[in-house]
Amino acid sequence: MNQLATRSAQKKTVSERRGVPLVTPRQLAHIVSVAGSQAVALIARGEIQGDSSGKFRVEIGQLVKIATPHSGVIGIVSAVNLPIPNAVDSSEEFGLIELTLTGEIVTDKVDGRLCFRRGVAMLPTIGDPVMAADRHDLTRVYVQPNSDTIEVGTLYQDELVPARLLVDDLLAKHFIVVGTTGCGKSSAVTCILRRVLTDYQHAHVVVLDVHNEYKSVFGEQAEAIDTSNLNLPYWLLNFQELVLALTSTDAHHDAECEILADAIVAAKRQFSEARSIRSDTTAENITVDTPTPFSFVDVVAWIDEQVGRLERTHVATPYRRLKNRIDALTTDRRYRFMFSGLTIDDNMAEVLGRLFRIPSNGRPITVIDLAAVPGEILDVVISVISRLAFDLAVWSDGRYPMLLICEEAHRYAPADANEKFLPTRQALARIAKEGRKYGVSLGLVTQRPSDIDPTILSQCSTAIAMRLSTERDQHVVRFNADDSALNILDLLPLLADREAIVLGQGVLMPMRIRFNDLESTTVPDSKHHVFSTSWKNENGDFDSLSEIIAHWRAKGVTKG
Numbered sequence: 001m002n003q004l005a006t007r008s009a010q011k012k013t014v015s016e017r018r019g020v021p022l023v024t025p026r027q028l029a030h031i032v033s034v035a036g037s038q039a040v041a042l043i044a045r046g047e048i049q050g051d052s053s054g055k056f057r058v059e060i061g062q063l064v065k066i067a068t069p070h071s072g073v074i075g076i077v078s079a080v081n082l083p084i085p086n087a088v089d090s091s092e093e094f095g096l097i098e099l100t101l102t103g104e105i106v107t108d109k110v111d112g113r114l115c116f117r118r119g120v121a122m123l124p125t126i127g128d129p130v131m132a133a134d135r136h137d138l139t140r141v142y143v144q145p146n147s148d149t150i151e152v153g154t155l156y157q158d159e160l161v162p163a164r165l166l167v168d169d170l171l172a173k174h175f176i177v178v179g180t181t182g183c184g185k186s187s188a189v190t191c192i193l194r195r196v197l198t199d200y201q202h203a204h205v206v207v208l209d210v211h212n213e214y215k216s217v218f219g220e221q222a223e224a225i226d227t228s229n230l231n232l233p234y235w236l237l238n239f240q241e242l243v244l245a246l247t248s249t250d251a252h253h254d255a256e257c258e259i260l261a262d263a264i265v266a267a268k269r270q271f272s273e274a275r276s277i278r279s280d281t282t283a284e285n286i287t288v289d290t291p292t293p294f295s296f297v298d299v300v301a302w303i304d305e306q307v308g309r310l311e312r313t314h315v316a317t318p319y320r321r322l323k324n325r326i327d328a329l330t331t332d333r334r335y336r337f338m339f340s341g342l343t344i345d346d347n348m349a350e351v352l353g354r355l356f357r358i359p360s361n362g363r364p365i366t367v368i369d370l371a372a373v374p375g376e377i378l379d380v381v382i383s384v385i386s387r388l389a390f391d392l393a394v395w396s397d398g399r400y401p402m403l404l405i406c407e408e409a410h411r412y413a414p415a416d417a418n419e420k421f422l423p424t425r426q427a428l429a430r431i432a433k434e435g436r437k438y439g440v441s442l443g444l445v446t447q448r449p450s451d452i453d454p455t456i457l458s459q460c461s462t463a464i465a466m467r468l469s470t471e472r473d474q475h476v477v478r479f480n481a482d483d484s485a486l487n488i489l490d491l492l493p494l495l496a497d498r499e500a501i502v503l504g505q506g507v508l509m510p511m512r513i514r515f516n517d518l519e520s521t522t523v524p525d526s527k528h529h530v531f532s533t534s535w536k537n538e539n540g541d542f543d544s545l546s547e548i549i550a551h552w553r554a555k556g557v558t559k560g
Helices: 003-017 135-142 167-172 185-199 239-246 253-279 296-309 314-331 333-339 348-355 375-395 419-438 454-458 471-479 488-494 542-555
Strands: 027-035 038-043 063-067 072-081 096-107 114-118 129-132 149-155 162-166 175-178 205-209 222-225 365-369 402-407 440-446 462-465 499-504 511-515
Touching: 027 096, 038 063, 063 096, 063 135, 072 135, 096 135, 114 135, 135 162, 149 185, 162 167, 162 511, 167 185, 167 440, 175 185, 185 205, 185 402, 185 440, 185 511, 205 375, 222 348, 239 253, 239 314, 239 375, 239 419, 253 296, 253 314, 296 314, 314 333, 333 375, 348 365, 348 375, 375 402, 375 419, 375 440, 419 440, 419 454, 440 454, 471 488, 488 499
Parallel strands: 175 440, 175 462, 205 365, 205 402, 222 365, 402 440
Antiparallel strands: 027 038, 027 129, 038 096, 063 072, 063 129, 072 096, 096 114, 149 162, 149 511, 462 499, 499 511
């Protein structure tokens, strides 16, 4: 047996083992109507009916090829219908396939090979045959040989054709992963990131993990950070973030902001002047937002000095409230990662290097477990990290392209104009609108896309849409989709776990895929508790409850 025959036999064996029949393309229908990018085909009688093997089934979202004299025009099936059902004689029935034309397979003028290109130079006409796109057609459409891609799964239409994402378009132009709870969003994100890290070992990826799902999925490739080893000193906060953390929202808010601004500038100048004397240099110009270290001890000392000059007691109220808030934060163990330490070091390079993996040192991804961060400060933490990522990208002129993965993005970038979330929403919106220029990108993950700030959502050029049940969330995905994907998005409520419809800049064509299976050690810990198992037996006693309470009090924080 020659080599060609051997390869053909091997391929057939693999296909049969996986339940995918190898068939020669066969006419399904012929064109009866063309209007712009839309076409209608009449199903050839007897070609599909009675075919129990399922070889020639026509489904929404499936790719077909229309043979024309100059190319093979590719269309996506948008609808299938039987306009005049006949209850007496089914042989008299005819079916219609509605198609959205998207591109064509042509001969490359340089190397003479068949290739796919978007757009249709010559439209099909009445009578042109319509065939199911075979494996070679699908490969030409979805697998681009001259582009940097990552394989994340397989096509729904043919599981022997890999599903690949365009790396630069996916990452540089932001993407979003949406789906209901339990459909496999975290596993999909893991699948994408693990493939990225395999191919690009000097990446800079940060995962904001609000549910502690990704702690172990990346193994030695990840720098694991939680509240026990996070170092995010308060002097890295800008004034807006400090205001959110330190001031009240009542009638004294404006006075507290004014006092805080003056106190911080005075404390920064004091630290900078002391450093200049030690290093025999000149202190730089200081503003309230200059990322220069300062000490809360100096802030409190400045407040005390100002209070001593006041004549009336009630005027001192905003001063005292600021001082009390600073004392509360610096003595509370829950905030040690940000507000602790009497000794202030200018360790900005070390902090940024660890967060954004510069250098990566074999760990190109940072997983930041935010599950134990107190809710009242979570917005500040995410805001600081997001803003620092953008500022670093700007000041380095894009030297360190980085990806910021935002799990549960609707929690801290919501659509409603709640002031509590303003700094974080602004930081993420700035990345969404300007990040592409400086090499910083967003990957949003959410179960409620309709609750995300529309400004941020509209900048996501690639959508990985998994199962969505609510019409409101489906509408948001449709609103940001191109016309060729609108009908296939009707399948969103029907997708199985780990299935997705991918559309946008990260793929050449909208496609329905199934993500690759993950090894048991790399599956995110989604913490789905099994009630039916737990409730069958006694699962606790008073002593164990007392231990839980003791641990709770020792940590001094309510999780989540």
